[in-house]
Amino acid sequence: MIVYGALLSPFVRKVCVALEEKGMAYQLATANPGGDDPAFREASPLGKIPALRDGDYTLADSTAIVVYADAKQPQPALLPAEPRARGKAMWFDEWADTVLVASGGKVLFNRLVAPKLLKLPFDEAVALQGEAELPRHWAYLEGVVPDDGWLVGDFSLADIAVASAMRSLTYVGHGPSAAYPRTLAWYNRVAARPSWQAVARAEAPVAERLRTPTGVIETA
Ligand SMILES: N[C@@H](CCC(=O)N[C@@H](CS)C(=O)NCC(=O)O)C(=O)O
Structure with a gap:
Protein backbone atom coordinates (compact mmCIF):
# COMPACT_ATOMS: atom_id res chain seq x y z
CA MET A 1 0.00 0.00 0.00
CA GLN A 73 -7.66 -6.54 8.44
CA PRO A 74 -9.90 -6.65 11.50
CA GLN A 75 -7.21 -7.53 14.06
CA PRO A 76 -6.11 -5.76 16.12
CA ALA A 77 -9.35 -3.82 15.99
CA LEU A 78 -9.05 -0.04 15.99
CA LEU A 79 -12.80 0.54 15.85
CA PRO A 80 -14.49 -0.94 18.92
CA ALA A 81 -17.32 -3.41 18.19
CA GLU A 82 -19.42 -2.45 21.22
CA PRO A 83 -21.89 0.26 20.12
CA ARG A 84 -21.22 2.83 22.83
CA ALA A 85 -17.47 2.46 22.53
CA ARG A 86 -17.67 2.64 18.72
CA GLY A 87 -19.67 5.84 18.93
CA LYS A 88 -17.22 7.40 21.39
CA ALA A 89 -14.22 6.40 19.29
CA MET A 90 -15.76 8.19 16.31
CA TRP A 91 -16.50 11.19 18.53
CA PHE A 92 -12.86 11.51 19.63
CA ASP A 93 -11.68 11.07 16.07
CA GLU A 94 -14.01 13.83 14.92
CA TRP A 95 -13.10 16.05 17.86
CA ALA A 96 -9.38 15.66 17.12
CA ASP A 97 -9.76 16.21 13.38
CA THR A 98 -12.11 19.17 13.44
CA VAL A 99 -11.93 20.85 16.84
CA LEU A 100 -8.35 20.36 18.03
CA VAL A 101 -6.82 20.59 14.57
CA ALA A 102 -8.95 23.62 13.73
CA SER A 103 -7.49 25.58 16.66
CA GLY A 104 -4.03 24.08 16.58
CA GLY A 105 -3.85 24.44 12.83
CA LYS A 106 -4.17 28.21 13.18
CA VAL A 107 -0.97 28.19 15.20
CA LEU A 108 0.82 25.56 13.15
CA PHE A 109 0.01 27.11 9.80
CA ASN A 110 0.76 30.71 10.71
CA ARG A 111 3.91 30.08 12.75
CA LEU A 112 5.49 27.18 10.89
CA VAL A 113 3.90 25.89 7.70
CA ALA A 114 3.27 29.20 5.93
CA PRO A 115 6.34 31.20 6.99
CA LYS A 116 8.94 28.43 7.15
CA LEU A 117 7.87 25.65 4.82
CA LEU A 118 5.70 27.14 2.11
CA LYS A 119 7.00 30.73 2.26
CA LEU A 120 3.44 31.95 2.09
CA PRO A 121 1.80 34.95 3.76
CA PHE A 122 0.87 34.28 7.37
CA ASP A 123 -1.14 36.04 10.03
CA GLU A 124 0.11 36.18 13.61
CA ALA A 125 -3.32 37.38 14.78
CA VAL A 126 -4.82 34.09 13.62
CA ALA A 127 -2.06 32.16 15.41
CA LEU A 128 -2.87 34.06 18.60
CA GLN A 129 -6.54 33.26 18.16
CA GLY A 130 -5.75 29.54 17.86
CA GLU A 131 -3.50 29.76 20.90
CA ALA A 132 -6.33 31.35 22.88
CA GLU A 133 -8.70 28.53 21.90
CA LEU A 134 -6.42 25.65 22.92
CA PRO A 135 -6.80 25.76 26.75
CA ARG A 136 -10.53 25.05 26.42
CA HIS A 137 -9.74 21.92 24.42
CA TRP A 138 -7.00 20.80 26.81
CA ALA A 139 -9.37 21.24 29.75
CA TYR A 140 -11.98 19.09 28.03
CA LEU A 141 -9.45 16.35 27.30
CA GLU A 142 -8.05 16.42 30.83
CA GLY A 143 -11.58 15.85 32.12
CA VAL A 144 -12.27 12.77 29.99
CA VAL A 145 -8.91 11.04 29.70
CA PRO A 146 -8.64 7.96 31.97
CA ASP A 147 -6.08 7.59 34.75
CA ASP A 148 -4.92 4.40 33.10
CA GLY A 149 -5.44 2.74 29.75
CA TRP A 150 -7.08 4.31 26.73
CA LEU A 151 -9.74 6.82 25.79
CA VAL A 152 -12.33 4.21 24.84
CA GLY A 153 -11.78 0.71 26.27
CA ASP A 154 -8.99 -0.91 24.28
CA PHE A 155 -6.45 1.13 22.34
CA SER A 156 -8.32 2.53 19.34
CA LEU A 157 -8.62 5.10 16.61
CA ALA A 158 -9.62 7.55 19.36
CA ASP A 159 -6.16 7.44 20.95
CA ILE A 160 -4.38 7.58 17.61
CA ALA A 161 -6.36 10.54 16.29
CA VAL A 162 -6.11 12.69 19.42
CA ALA A 163 -2.42 11.95 20.06
CA SER A 164 -1.57 12.53 16.40
CA ALA A 165 -3.15 15.96 16.50
CA MET A 166 -1.23 16.76 19.69
CA ARG A 167 2.06 15.61 18.21
CA SER A 168 1.80 18.16 15.40
CA LEU A 169 1.40 20.90 17.98
CA THR A 170 4.72 20.00 19.60
CA TYR A 171 6.31 21.71 16.59
CA VAL A 172 4.95 25.04 17.74
CA GLY A 173 5.39 24.59 21.48
CA HIS A 174 1.83 23.46 22.22
CA GLY A 175 2.23 19.75 22.77
CA PRO A 176 1.25 17.82 25.89
CA SER A 177 2.21 19.68 29.02
CA ALA A 178 2.58 19.10 32.75
CA ALA A 179 -0.30 21.54 33.23
CA TYR A 180 -2.58 18.66 32.18
CA PRO A 181 -1.01 15.66 33.96
CA ARG A 182 -3.60 13.00 33.12
CA THR A 183 -3.45 13.96 29.47
CA LEU A 184 0.35 13.96 29.55
CA ALA A 185 0.46 10.49 31.13
CA TRP A 186 -2.00 9.11 28.57
CA TYR A 187 -0.06 10.73 25.70
CA ASN A 188 3.14 9.15 26.96
CA ARG A 189 1.42 5.76 27.01
CA VAL A 190 0.42 6.25 23.36
CA ALA A 191 3.92 7.43 22.48
CA ALA A 192 5.47 4.33 24.06
CA ARG A 193 3.66 1.98 21.68
CA PRO A 194 5.82 0.33 19.01
CA SER A 195 3.49 1.66 16.29
CA TRP A 196 4.01 5.23 17.45
CA GLN A 197 7.75 4.70 17.85
CA ALA A 198 8.03 3.39 14.29
CA VAL A 199 6.27 6.45 12.89
CA ALA A 200 8.29 8.74 15.16
CA ARG A 201 11.49 7.27 13.71
CA ALA A 202 10.26 8.05 10.20
CA GLU A 203 9.29 11.52 11.36
CA ALA A 204 12.61 12.23 13.10
CA PRO A 205 14.35 13.78 10.08
CA VAL A 206 11.36 16.06 9.54
CA ALA A 207 11.40 17.06 13.19
CA GLU A 208 15.14 17.65 13.11
CA ARG A 209 14.91 19.99 10.14
CA LEU A 210 12.32 22.08 11.96
CA ARG A 211 14.38 22.59 15.07
CA THR A 212 16.92 25.30 15.66
CA PRO A 213 20.36 24.30 16.92
CA THR A 214 19.19 25.13 20.44
CA GLY A 215 16.43 22.58 20.22
CA VAL A 216 13.78 25.26 20.36
CA ILE A 217 11.10 25.14 17.72
CA GLU A 218 11.77 27.96 15.33
CA THR A 219 8.64 29.96 14.69
CA ALA A 220 8.00 33.06 12.71
N1 LIG B 1 -10.53 15.16 6.75
C1 LIG B 1 -9.23 15.03 6.09
C2 LIG B 1 -8.41 16.27 6.32
C3 LIG B 1 -7.12 16.24 5.55
C4 LIG B 1 -6.46 17.60 5.53
O1 LIG B 1 -7.12 18.65 5.69
N2 LIG B 1 -5.13 17.60 5.35
C5 LIG B 1 -4.44 18.85 5.24
C6 LIG B 1 -2.99 18.72 5.65
S1 LIG B 1 -2.79 18.49 7.37
C7 LIG B 1 -4.51 19.29 3.80
O2 LIG B 1 -4.19 18.54 2.92
N3 LIG B 1 -4.90 20.56 3.60
C8 LIG B 1 -4.96 21.14 2.30
C9 LIG B 1 -6.31 21.67 1.97
O3 LIG B 1 -7.18 21.74 2.87
O4 LIG B 1 -6.51 22.02 0.81
C10 LIG B 1 -8.54 13.78 6.62
O5 LIG B 1 -8.88 13.35 7.72
O6 LIG B 1 -7.67 13.23 5.93
Whole structure:
Protein backbone atom coordinates (compact mmCIF):
# COMPACT_ATOMS: atom_id res chain seq x y z
CA MET A 1 0.00 0.00 0.00
CA ILE A 2 1.08 3.55 -0.62
CA VAL A 3 0.22 6.39 1.75
CA TYR A 4 0.59 9.79 0.12
CA GLY A 5 1.46 12.61 2.48
CA ALA A 6 3.99 14.09 4.87
CA LEU A 7 4.37 13.32 8.54
CA LEU A 8 3.97 16.84 9.83
CA SER A 9 0.28 16.33 9.10
CA PRO A 10 -1.74 14.89 12.00
CA PHE A 11 -3.97 13.10 9.50
CA VAL A 12 -1.06 11.38 7.77
CA ARG A 13 0.43 10.39 11.13
CA LYS A 14 -2.94 8.94 12.18
CA VAL A 15 -3.03 6.67 9.13
CA CYS A 16 0.59 5.57 9.51
CA VAL A 17 0.19 4.71 13.21
CA ALA A 18 -3.01 2.78 12.45
CA LEU A 19 -1.31 0.75 9.70
CA GLU A 20 1.67 0.10 12.00
CA GLU A 21 -0.72 -1.14 14.72
CA LYS A 22 -2.17 -3.58 12.23
CA GLY A 23 1.19 -4.63 10.84
CA MET A 24 0.00 -3.70 7.34
CA ALA A 25 2.91 -2.93 5.01
CA TYR A 26 2.91 0.51 3.43
CA GLN A 27 5.24 3.01 1.84
CA LEU A 28 5.00 6.70 2.56
CA ALA A 29 5.16 8.61 -0.73
CA THR A 30 5.87 12.25 -0.07
CA ALA A 31 3.01 14.46 -1.19
CA ASN A 32 2.16 17.97 -0.12
CA PRO A 33 -1.33 19.43 0.03
CA GLY A 34 -2.34 20.57 -3.42
CA GLY A 35 0.50 18.60 -5.05
CA ASP A 36 -0.02 17.93 -8.73
CA ASP A 37 1.45 14.44 -9.07
CA PRO A 38 -1.22 12.59 -11.09
CA ALA A 39 -0.98 9.41 -9.01
CA PHE A 40 -1.55 11.44 -5.84
CA ARG A 41 -4.40 13.42 -7.39
CA GLU A 42 -6.08 10.24 -8.53
CA ALA A 43 -6.09 9.04 -4.92
CA SER A 44 -6.94 12.45 -3.45
CA PRO A 45 -9.61 14.25 -5.47
CA LEU A 46 -9.42 17.28 -3.17
CA GLY A 47 -5.63 17.36 -3.14
CA LYS A 48 -5.54 16.86 0.63
CA ILE A 49 -3.21 14.55 2.51
CA PRO A 50 -3.33 11.69 3.32
CA ALA A 51 -4.52 9.48 0.50
CA LEU A 52 -4.10 5.75 -0.01
CA ARG A 53 -3.40 3.47 -2.92
CA ASP A 54 -3.97 -0.25 -2.40
CA GLY A 55 -3.52 -1.98 -5.76
CA ASP A 56 -6.16 -0.53 -8.05
CA TYR A 57 -8.08 0.96 -5.12
CA THR A 58 -7.62 4.56 -4.01
CA LEU A 59 -9.06 6.39 -1.04
CA ALA A 60 -8.74 9.82 0.56
CA ASP A 61 -9.42 11.02 4.11
CA SER A 62 -7.66 9.68 7.18
CA THR A 63 -10.76 8.36 8.90
CA ALA A 64 -11.99 6.66 5.73
CA ILE A 65 -8.58 5.05 5.32
CA VAL A 66 -8.53 3.75 8.91
CA VAL A 67 -12.07 2.39 8.50
CA TYR A 68 -10.96 0.64 5.29
CA ALA A 69 -7.84 -0.80 6.95
CA ASP A 70 -9.87 -2.00 9.92
CA ALA A 71 -12.36 -3.77 7.66
CA LYS A 72 -9.63 -5.26 5.49
CA GLN A 73 -7.66 -6.54 8.44
CA PRO A 74 -9.90 -6.65 11.50
CA GLN A 75 -7.21 -7.53 14.06
CA PRO A 76 -6.11 -5.76 16.12
CA ALA A 77 -9.35 -3.82 15.99
CA LEU A 78 -9.05 -0.04 15.99
CA LEU A 79 -12.80 0.54 15.85
CA PRO A 80 -14.49 -0.94 18.92
CA ALA A 81 -17.32 -3.41 18.19
CA GLU A 82 -19.42 -2.45 21.22
CA PRO A 83 -21.89 0.26 20.12
CA ARG A 84 -21.22 2.83 22.83
CA ALA A 85 -17.47 2.46 22.53
CA ARG A 86 -17.67 2.64 18.72
CA GLY A 87 -19.67 5.84 18.93
CA LYS A 88 -17.22 7.40 21.39
CA ALA A 89 -14.22 6.40 19.29
CA MET A 90 -15.76 8.19 16.31
CA TRP A 91 -16.50 11.19 18.53
CA PHE A 92 -12.86 11.51 19.63
CA ASP A 93 -11.68 11.07 16.07
CA GLU A 94 -14.01 13.83 14.92
CA TRP A 95 -13.10 16.05 17.86
CA ALA A 96 -9.38 15.66 17.12
CA ASP A 97 -9.76 16.21 13.38
CA THR A 98 -12.11 19.17 13.44
CA VAL A 99 -11.93 20.85 16.84
CA LEU A 100 -8.35 20.36 18.03
CA VAL A 101 -6.82 20.59 14.57
CA ALA A 102 -8.95 23.62 13.73
CA SER A 103 -7.49 25.58 16.66
CA GLY A 104 -4.03 24.08 16.58
CA GLY A 105 -3.85 24.44 12.83
CA LYS A 106 -4.17 28.21 13.18
CA VAL A 107 -0.97 28.19 15.20
CA LEU A 108 0.82 25.56 13.15
CA PHE A 109 0.01 27.11 9.80
CA ASN A 110 0.76 30.71 10.71
CA ARG A 111 3.91 30.08 12.75
CA LEU A 112 5.49 27.18 10.89
CA VAL A 113 3.90 25.89 7.70
CA ALA A 114 3.27 29.20 5.93
CA PRO A 115 6.34 31.20 6.99
CA LYS A 116 8.94 28.43 7.15
CA LEU A 117 7.87 25.65 4.82
CA LEU A 118 5.70 27.14 2.11
CA LYS A 119 7.00 30.73 2.26
CA LEU A 120 3.44 31.95 2.09
CA PRO A 121 1.80 34.95 3.76
CA PHE A 122 0.87 34.28 7.37
CA ASP A 123 -1.14 36.04 10.03
CA GLU A 124 0.11 36.18 13.61
CA ALA A 125 -3.32 37.38 14.78
CA VAL A 126 -4.82 34.09 13.62
CA ALA A 127 -2.06 32.16 15.41
CA LEU A 128 -2.87 34.06 18.60
CA GLN A 129 -6.54 33.26 18.16
CA GLY A 130 -5.75 29.54 17.86
CA GLU A 131 -3.50 29.76 20.90
CA ALA A 132 -6.33 31.35 22.88
CA GLU A 133 -8.70 28.53 21.90
CA LEU A 134 -6.42 25.65 22.92
CA PRO A 135 -6.80 25.76 26.75
CA ARG A 136 -10.53 25.05 26.42
CA HIS A 137 -9.74 21.92 24.42
CA TRP A 138 -7.00 20.80 26.81
CA ALA A 139 -9.37 21.24 29.75
CA TYR A 140 -11.98 19.09 28.03
CA LEU A 141 -9.45 16.35 27.30
CA GLU A 142 -8.05 16.42 30.83
CA GLY A 143 -11.58 15.85 32.12
CA VAL A 144 -12.27 12.77 29.99
CA VAL A 145 -8.91 11.04 29.70
CA PRO A 146 -8.64 7.96 31.97
CA ASP A 147 -6.08 7.59 34.75
CA ASP A 148 -4.92 4.40 33.10
CA GLY A 149 -5.44 2.74 29.75
CA TRP A 150 -7.08 4.31 26.73
CA LEU A 151 -9.74 6.82 25.79
CA VAL A 152 -12.33 4.21 24.84
CA GLY A 153 -11.78 0.71 26.27
CA ASP A 154 -8.99 -0.91 24.28
CA PHE A 155 -6.45 1.13 22.34
CA SER A 156 -8.32 2.53 19.34
CA LEU A 157 -8.62 5.10 16.61
CA ALA A 158 -9.62 7.55 19.36
CA ASP A 159 -6.16 7.44 20.95
CA ILE A 160 -4.38 7.58 17.61
CA ALA A 161 -6.36 10.54 16.29
CA VAL A 162 -6.11 12.69 19.42
CA ALA A 163 -2.42 11.95 20.06
CA SER A 164 -1.57 12.53 16.40
CA ALA A 165 -3.15 15.96 16.50
CA MET A 166 -1.23 16.76 19.69
CA ARG A 167 2.06 15.61 18.21
CA SER A 168 1.80 18.16 15.40
CA LEU A 169 1.40 20.90 17.98
CA THR A 170 4.72 20.00 19.60
CA TYR A 171 6.31 21.71 16.59
CA VAL A 172 4.95 25.04 17.74
CA GLY A 173 5.39 24.59 21.48
CA HIS A 174 1.83 23.46 22.22
CA GLY A 175 2.23 19.75 22.77
CA PRO A 176 1.25 17.82 25.89
CA SER A 177 2.21 19.68 29.02
CA ALA A 178 2.58 19.10 32.75
CA ALA A 179 -0.30 21.54 33.23
CA TYR A 180 -2.58 18.66 32.18
CA PRO A 181 -1.01 15.66 33.96
CA ARG A 182 -3.60 13.00 33.12
CA THR A 183 -3.45 13.96 29.47
CA LEU A 184 0.35 13.96 29.55
CA ALA A 185 0.46 10.49 31.13
CA TRP A 186 -2.00 9.11 28.57
CA TYR A 187 -0.06 10.73 25.70
CA ASN A 188 3.14 9.15 26.96
CA ARG A 189 1.42 5.76 27.01
CA VAL A 190 0.42 6.25 23.36
CA ALA A 191 3.92 7.43 22.48
CA ALA A 192 5.47 4.33 24.06
CA ARG A 193 3.66 1.98 21.68
CA PRO A 194 5.82 0.33 19.01
CA SER A 195 3.49 1.66 16.29
CA TRP A 196 4.01 5.23 17.45
CA GLN A 197 7.75 4.70 17.85
CA ALA A 198 8.03 3.39 14.29
CA VAL A 199 6.27 6.45 12.89
CA ALA A 200 8.29 8.74 15.16
CA ARG A 201 11.49 7.27 13.71
CA ALA A 202 10.26 8.05 10.20
CA GLU A 203 9.29 11.52 11.36
CA ALA A 204 12.61 12.23 13.10
CA PRO A 205 14.35 13.78 10.08
CA VAL A 206 11.36 16.06 9.54
CA ALA A 207 11.40 17.06 13.19
CA GLU A 208 15.14 17.65 13.11
CA ARG A 209 14.91 19.99 10.14
CA LEU A 210 12.32 22.08 11.96
CA ARG A 211 14.38 22.59 15.07
CA THR A 212 16.92 25.30 15.66
CA PRO A 213 20.36 24.30 16.92
CA THR A 214 19.19 25.13 20.44
CA GLY A 215 16.43 22.58 20.22
CA VAL A 216 13.78 25.26 20.36
CA ILE A 217 11.10 25.14 17.72
CA GLU A 218 11.77 27.96 15.33
CA THR A 219 8.64 29.96 14.69
CA ALA A 220 8.00 33.06 12.71
N1 LIG B 1 -10.53 15.16 6.75
C1 LIG B 1 -9.23 15.03 6.09
C2 LIG B 1 -8.41 16.27 6.32
C3 LIG B 1 -7.12 16.24 5.55
C4 LIG B 1 -6.46 17.60 5.53
O1 LIG B 1 -7.12 18.65 5.69
N2 LIG B 1 -5.13 17.60 5.35
C5 LIG B 1 -4.44 18.85 5.24
C6 LIG B 1 -2.99 18.72 5.65
S1 LIG B 1 -2.79 18.49 7.37
C7 LIG B 1 -4.51 19.29 3.80
O2 LIG B 1 -4.19 18.54 2.92
N3 LIG B 1 -4.90 20.56 3.60
C8 LIG B 1 -4.96 21.14 2.30
C9 LIG B 1 -6.31 21.67 1.97
O3 LIG B 1 -7.18 21.74 2.87
O4 LIG B 1 -6.51 22.02 0.81
C10 LIG B 1 -8.54 13.78 6.62
O5 LIG B 1 -8.88 13.35 7.72
O6 LIG B 1 -7.67 13.23 5.93
